[in-house]
Amino acid sequence: MKDFFKIQFLWIMLLSVFMVSCNRTDDEVPDFPEGTTEYTNRWIQDSMRRYYYWADQMPAKPDYHLPTKDFFKSLLSSQDRFSFIVNTTDPNTYPKSVRNLFGFDYAILQLSGGEVVTVVKLVLKNSPASNSGLERGMVIKKINGQTITASNAQQLAESISTKTVIDLTVGNWQNGAVINEKNVTVYYGYSLEQPLLSKIFEQNGKKTGYLYMYDFPDGITSALSQKFSEFKSAGIQELILDLRYNYGGSVSSAAALCAMIPSGISANSRFIVYKGNKNGGELSRTFSRQIAYDPGALSFDALHAHSLGLNRVYVLTSGSTASAAEIVINNLKPYMDVIQVGDTTLGKDMAGFIIEDKRKPKKITWQIHPVIYKVFNASGEGGYINGINPQFSVNEFNNLPLMPLGDPSEALLSSALNKIYSKQGNTNADGNEIKVLFQSDSPAAGFSGFNFK
Structure with missing residues (x-):
C-alpha cells in the first residue's frame, strides 16, 4: 500500500510538470536578479514589446546573456535605421560624430x-x-x-x-x-545652443525673408515669434527656410514654426497623425495641441498673431535634413505650396520618445531611443523613408569656395532667390562637375533624432 501511494504521488507530480510545461508560453522567461545584464535586457525587451513600431518582428526567444547593446540590436527590425540605446552613466555609449564632438562638418x-x-x-x-x-x-x-x-x-x-x-x-x-x-x-568640447539666422532681401519692391534653423529644440518658440514679427513688420512676400543641416528635434517646435507661415489654418487644424503598433494605435494632433506639448511654448494664438499668411514657401535641403525638419516640409503641403531646393532629405518619417527607468531609486541606467510611430500629414501623406525629393536639385558644392550661410551668392540660397526674382541661376562658378565622395554627417555618424512631444 505504501508503494502504491508512492507511485501515485510520482504520477501526480509528473502530471503537474506536464501541465505546467503545456501552459508555458514563449513569452515566459525566468526572473533575473536585479543588477545583472539579463535583468536589464529583460526590461529592454518588455519596453520594446510595448512601444516599438516593429514589435511584432522582434525575436520570440532572444539571448538574454548578450551584452546590453548587442541584445538591443538583436531586437531591431531590418527596416530600422534610427533606434539606439545609451547608458546614461557611460559617455562612450552615446552616438559620436565630428559635429557633436568638435562642432563642425x-x-x-x-x-x-x-x-x-x-x-x-x-x-x-x-x-x-x-x-x-x-x-x-x-x-x-x-x-x-x-x-x-x-x-x-x-x-x-x-x-x-x-x-x-x-x-x-x-x-x-x-x-x-x-x-x-x-x-x-x-x-573636444560642448557646442552652445545655435541661434536663428534671419535676413531680408529686396528687389524691385519685392521682399523675401530668409530663416536658417539648425535644429528644433524645445523652448525656441519665443525666438521664432520674434523673427516672424520682424518679417511681418517688414512686409515680406516670400519666405526661404534653410533646413539643410537640420537633424530635427521637437515636433512641437516644428508645429510652432508651421503655425506662422501659411494662410487658412486655425488652432484646430490638423497638424500631424502618428501611427504606432497595436498598443500605440493612431493619434491625431491639431496645431494647438501639438505645440502645447512643449511646456514652455507660446500658445498657437500668440504665434499665429505673427503669421505671414503665405501661399508658398521655399525650403533649402540636403541629405542632413531629417526628422522634425522633414515634418515641416511634409506637413505644410496640405496648406500651401512647398518648393524644395537642394538635395533629397534623409528620410526619417518616424517619431519616438525616450524610454527610461522611472523608479526611485533608478535600477536601470540604460535609456532607449526607439522608433515608435510613423508620421503623416493632415492629408494622410507620409512614407518618405527614402527621403523627400526636391523640385529643384542643386549641389551646394558646385560653387567653391562655399559662401557663408545667408549670403545671397551662396549656391542654394542664390538658386531660390533666382527663382523668386525670375533670374537665370548660376550653377557652377568654377565650371567643374563636383562629385561628393564623403560627408562627415552621413547617417552612419549618428544623431539623436527627434522628440514625439
Whole structure:
C-alpha cells in the first residue's frame, strides 16, 4: 500500500510538470536578479514589446546573456535605421560624430579633373571648431598629419570620433588652389545652443525673408515669434527656410514654426497623425495641441498673431535634413505650396520618445531611443523613408569656395532667390562637375533624432 501511494504521488507530480510545461508560453522567461545584464535586457525587451513600431518582428526567444547593446540590436527590425540605446552613466555609449564632438562638418569632393578637395561646410557658433578659427568654406588638407584622400576618408572620420583633440591643416580656396595654409588645433568640447539666422532681401519692391534653423529644440518658440514679427513688420512676400543641416528635434517646435507661415489654418487644424503598433494605435494632433506639448511654448494664438499668411514657401535641403525638419516640409503641403531646393532629405518619417527607468531609486541606467510611430500629414501623406525629393536639385558644392550661410551668392540660397526674382541661376562658378565622395554627417555618424512631444 505504501508503494502504491508512492507511485501515485510520482504520477501526480509528473502530471503537474506536464501541465505546467503545456501552459508555458514563449513569452515566459525566468526572473533575473536585479543588477545583472539579463535583468536589464529583460526590461529592454518588455519596453520594446510595448512601444516599438516593429514589435511584432522582434525575436520570440532572444539571448538574454548578450551584452546590453548587442541584445538591443538583436531586437531591431531590418527596416530600422534610427533606434539606439545609451547608458546614461557611460559617455562612450552615446552616438559620436565630428559635429557633436568638435562642432563642425566637412565634405570630400572630387573635381572634374580628378582632384580631391575637402571643404568645411558647417561650423557651429560657440563651438570648439569656431573657437579654434575654423570657418565654413575653408579647405582641410590634412587631419592629424594625414592627407585626406577618397580611399582614407571613412577611416579618418572614424578615427576622429575616438580623439579628444585633432590637428588640422587648413587653407582658403581661390582660383582652383589652396592658399594661406595654416595649422589649427580643435579640442573636444560642448557646442552652445545655435541661434536663428534671419535676413531680408529686396528687389524691385519685392521682399523675401530668409530663416536658417539648425535644429528644433524645445523652448525656441519665443525666438521664432520674434523673427516672424520682424518679417511681418517688414512686409515680406516670400519666405526661404534653410533646413539643410537640420537633424530635427521637437515636433512641437516644428508645429510652432508651421503655425506662422501659411494662410487658412486655425488652432484646430490638423497638424500631424502618428501611427504606432497595436498598443500605440493612431493619434491625431491639431496645431494647438501639438505645440502645447512643449511646456514652455507660446500658445498657437500668440504665434499665429505673427503669421505671414503665405501661399508658398521655399525650403533649402540636403541629405542632413531629417526628422522634425522633414515634418515641416511634409506637413505644410496640405496648406500651401512647398518648393524644395537642394538635395533629397534623409528620410526619417518616424517619431519616438525616450524610454527610461522611472523608479526611485533608478535600477536601470540604460535609456532607449526607439522608433515608435510613423508620421503623416493632415492629408494622410507620409512614407518618405527614402527621403523627400526636391523640385529643384542643386549641389551646394558646385560653387567653391562655399559662401557663408545667408549670403545671397551662396549656391542654394542664390538658386531660390533666382527663382523668386525670375533670374537665370548660376550653377557652377568654377565650371567643374563636383562629385561628393564623403560627408562627415552621413547617417552612419549618428544623431539623436527627434522628440514625439
